[in-house]
Amino acid sequence: MPADDVPETFHVTTDEQLRAVSNLARHRIMSVLRFEPATITQIATRVGLAKGSSSYHVRLLERAGLVKVVRTRKVRGVTERYYAMAARSIVLPDPGEGGPDLLMRHAVADLEAAPREGERHxxxxxxxxxxxxFAELGARLEALADEYRKLSDPALPDVSLVFALFRPTSQVQAEGDAK
Structure with a gap:
């Protein structure tokens, strides 16, 4: 499928979709597929999972509509499937007050798993x-991310950008809630 045919966003709206993206292994599989299609074998190698586990997670993502088969080819009598993201970006529902923010949890896990000797900011x-x-800074951060997303080249190494702009619970409010 040409890259131009890929929708810009996919809005997660069902429990099945939310469960599919809430798993760290599936999050990492989607990261592999964000720039180019890959087979189960290629995904397994890049994510560091067994082929059977990768196949299981890809099937769940496919069932939820988050990834899809974009091409197939015959290799020694076996049909090899290439999977790709169903959209350029995934939009999760607001977790609500006190709810876990899956994107941030996955981002922290990815940061912790990144090589220590690599450059980080x-x-x-x-x-x-x-x-x-507050609103202006949020808009500027999103615009900067969009600017660099457009410059992104699949031939270059992966880089993750994560940002969160929020108003934390005030200490006075948190102490009042605990009583």
Whole structure:
């Protein structure tokens, strides 16, 4: 399937889809498929899973509509399937107050699994912003990510960008909730 035919976003709306993306192995499989199609064998090698496990996870993702077969070919009498993402990006529902943010949990797990000797840029800033500044910063971060997403070249090594802009629970509010 030509890259131009891939929808921009896929909105996760069902429990089956949410369960499919909530697993770290499946998250990593989707990361493998984000730039180019791959076979079960290629996925297994890149993710570090057995072929049987990779096949199981890909079937769940396919059943949920998150990945699909984009081409097949015969190899020594066996049909080899190439899988790709169903859309360029996946949009998860808001987890709601106190709910786990799956994207952040997976991002932290990926960061922890990344080679220590590799270059990293990890930081955290505590800011005090007006509502307008908060909204502007969020829009600028999204625009910057979109700008670099368009520059992304599948021939280059993978890079992950994760950001979260949020208002933490205030200490006074957290202490009041605990009583």
């Amino acid at each position: 990890v930081g955290m800033a505590h800011l005090r912003l007006t509502e307008e500044q």
